[in-house]
Each structure stands twice: as structure tokens, then as C-alpha cells.
Amino acid sequence: MLRLKRLVRNYFGFSKTQTNGFMILAPLIFVLLFVPGFYRNLTEVEYNEFDSDKVQLDSLVALWSSNEKTGITRRVIPETSFRLTFFEPNKANQEQLMALGIDQRLANRIGNYVNAGGSFKVKSDLKRIYGFSDSLYQVLEPYIQLPNELSYPKNKVKESFEKFSNSEPQPFKEAEGSSSVESFFVLDINEADSIDFQKLKGIGPTYSSRIVKFRQLLGGFHHVDQIKDVYGISDSLYQVLEAHFIVNAAFKPQQIKINLATFKEINAHPYISYEQTKEIMDAKSRYGKFRSPADLSRLTSFDSIQIVKLTPYLEFQ
Known part of the structure; x- marks a missing residue:
């Protein structure tokens, strides 16, 4: 050593x-x-049973294939019998509703609502039922045997409406010898100011200023229903106010040039969120110009209902 x-x-x-x-x-x-x-050399065990394992696996595969043909296929592809037909939701029974593609729980809710004394007066009333999605309503709406909106309750209202539709918007008139406004009048929601809106019952300074501000951000109202998008306007309040509102058929809302607009300009629109703006800008840089509303369907953050709602405010040049 x-x-x-x-x-x-x-x-x-x-x-x-x-x-x-x-x-x-x-x-x-x-x-x-x-x-x-x-x-490892001393303890390693050599495995030589591959052939027997292969035979066992082949038998299991054959058994699985046999079970799939006899039972699994029928469970994966159920038979359906949905057929769209005209129906009146106040009179249709559960079987008729389910035949339209409405699931059993939703059909029960509709039946319970009617049996409890409720009634559907216009098509959109169905959307008040819990679980009745917008996508289902879009499919069934052409087949609902109800009016799109309530008719005016008085001849005087109808005459006032027709007169307003065929003429230029007029300022509010007061009855002779009185300081009060007429008992009923209609408003062009693209022309009225905050003071005009406050003459309606249920609309105060807060709601009127919100309506005017939302209209400015929106670029004008394309349809009366958009009043419901104003923060704080409930469905019950809208039902009261709807008969007083009108949009001139000749009115064209301000449009965003989607292919030229900046991030800030697009994001300022109340119908487009920050995430949707980012996706629009990213799509323009990757794929080029948007040529039609259908191009928006390529974006994951937009559904078909949003695209229809947004189309009047976009210019594809």
C-alpha cells in the first residue's frame, strides 16, 4: 500500500x-x-411471451368490435324526429313543444307558466322563460304564431304614429289653453333630446342622459329594441315605453370603417368588447381586409346573433 x-x-x-x-x-x-x-445484468429477467400477449390482445379487439356493432352504434346515433311547424305557445301542449326540438324541462316550464295564468302576447315573450336561449329563439321565431309587437291600443295612437311616420319629426305640442303635454305622443329616439325623454313616465334625468350617451356611442339607433341595451332599462319599463318610440325608416346609423379604423375607434363602440377588438385587429394583420359581415364568423369571440346586431354599424370597404 x-x-x-x-x-x-x-x-x-x-x-x-x-x-x-x-x-x-x-x-x-x-x-x-x-x-x-x-x-442489472445479474437481476434482469428476459421476457419471451410476446406471441401469447398478441393473441390475447387480438381476441379482446374482436370482442370489442362485436359489442360495438350490436349496441354502441345505436346509442351513439339516436334517432330524432324534430320537425319545425307553426305553433301557438299559449295553446301548444308538451308533446307539440318537444316535437319542435324543445327539451322536456323547458317545455314543462312553458306549460306551467300558461297553466298558472300567464300568457305570451308577442313572440319575444318566450325569451322570458328561464332556459329559452337566444339561439333556440332565432330558429323558432318564424314559426311562432304571435305578433312581433303589440298593436296600439287606441285609434288616436295609430293615427299619431302614421302621421309621424309619413312626415318630418315634429316638436311636442301642448294642448291649447293648457301647459300639459298631450296624453300620448311618439318619439323618434334618434332625434329626441334628454328633455324630450323625460316627458315619458318612468324616464328621469338619469335614464334620459344614459339613452342620449348610449346613442352617441352607438352611432344612432337602428331599431327600437336597442333601447333595452341602455344600462338600467328593465324589460318591464321597456314594455311601457315601447309604444312611444319610433325609428325613422330612412335613418342610417354612423358606420365604422372596420378595415381602416384604429383600435381605439373600434373599441369605443358599445357592441364590441376589448377582447373582440384585439381579435379584429389581429385578423386584419394576418388575413387582410374584412369584405363582408360573414368574415366576422371566422372570429371565435363573435356569434351569429352578435354579427347581425353589429352589421348596420360596419362598413366593409
Whole structure:
């Protein structure tokens, strides 16, 4: 051992302490390098049953295929018998509603609502039923045997409406000898100011200012129903106000040139969120110009209802 130490010390030029450390470290290195390999060779078990395993797997595959043909296919592809027909929701029974593609729970809710004394007066009343989605309403709306909106309750109202539709918007008139406004009047919601809106019952300074501000951001109202998009306008309040509102058929809302507009200009529109603006700008940089509203359907953040709602406010040039 002393001779070996002397050889190591002379060969490497180690000190006495370094030589002692090398003599301890060298065997440890040998153990770490070679012992694991020896251990694997001694304990390794050779597996030679591949053929039997293959036969067993083939039999399992054949059994699975047989079960799929006899049972699984029928469960995966159920038979359906949906057929769209005209229906009156106040009179239709549960079976008739389910035949239209309405699920059983939603059909039960509609029946319970009618049996409790409720009634659907216009088509959009169906959307008040919990679980009646906008997409389902869009499919069934042409087949609902109800009016789109309520008719005016008085001949006087109808005459006033027709007169307003065929003429330029007129300021409010007061009865002779009285300071009060006429009992009924109609408003062009694109022409009325905040003071005009406050003459309607249920509309105060807060709501009137919100309507005017929303109209400015929107670029004008395309349809009366958009009043419901104003923050705070409930469905019950809208039902009261709807008969007083009108949009001139010749009115054209302000449009955003979607292919030229900046991020800030697009994001300022109340119908377009920040995430949707980012996706529009990214799509323009990747794919080029938007040529029609159908191009918006390529964006994941827009559904068909949003596209229809937004189309009057976009210019695709």
C-alpha cells in the first residue's frame, strides 16, 4: 500500500494529504461507475411471451368490435324526429313543444307558466322563460304564431304614429289653453333630446342622459329594441315605453370603417368588447381586409346573433 501511495504521489505530484484522499476517492468512483451495470445484468429477467400477449390482445379487439356493432352504434346515433311547424305557445301542449326540438324541462316550464295564468302576447315573450336561449329563439321565431309587437291600443295612437311616420319629426305640442303635454305622443329616439325623454313616465334625468350617451356611442339607433341595451332599462319599463318610440325608416346609423379604423375607434363602440377588438385587429394583420359581415364568423369571440346586431354599424370597404 505504501508503495502504491508513493507511485501515485510521484506520478501526480500530490502532497501526502492529497494522496490519501485520492486513495479513498478512486475506489468510490469505481463502485459508482460499474456496480449498477453488474447489478442489472445479474437481476434482469428476459421476457419471451410476446406471441401469447398478441393473441390475447387480438381476441379482446374482436370482442370489442362485436359489442360495438350490436349496441354502441345505436346509442351513439339516436334517432330524432324534430320537425319545425307553426305553433301557438299559449295553446301548444308538451308533446307539440318537444316535437319542435324543445327539451322536456323547458317545455314543462312553458306549460306551467300558461297553466298558472300567464300568457305570451308577442313572440319575444318566450325569451322570458328561464332556459329559452337566444339561439333556440332565432330558429323558432318564424314559426311562432304571435305578433312581433303589440298593436296600439287606441285609434288616436295609430293615427299619431302614421302621421309621424309619413312626415318630418315634429316638436311636442301642448294642448291649447293648457301647459300639459298631450296624453300620448311618439318619439323618434334618434332625434329626441334628454328633455324630450323625460316627458315619458318612468324616464328621469338619469335614464334620459344614459339613452342620449348610449346613442352617441352607438352611432344612432337602428331599431327600437336597442333601447333595452341602455344600462338600467328593465324589460318591464321597456314594455311601457315601447309604444312611444319610433325609428325613422330612412335613418342610417354612423358606420365604422372596420378595415381602416384604429383600435381605439373600434373599441369605443358599445357592441364590441376589448377582447373582440384585439381579435379584429389581429385578423386584419394576418388575413387582410374584412369584405363582408360573414368574415366576422371566422372570429371565435363573435356569434351569429352578435354579427347581425353589429352589421348596420360596419362598413366593409
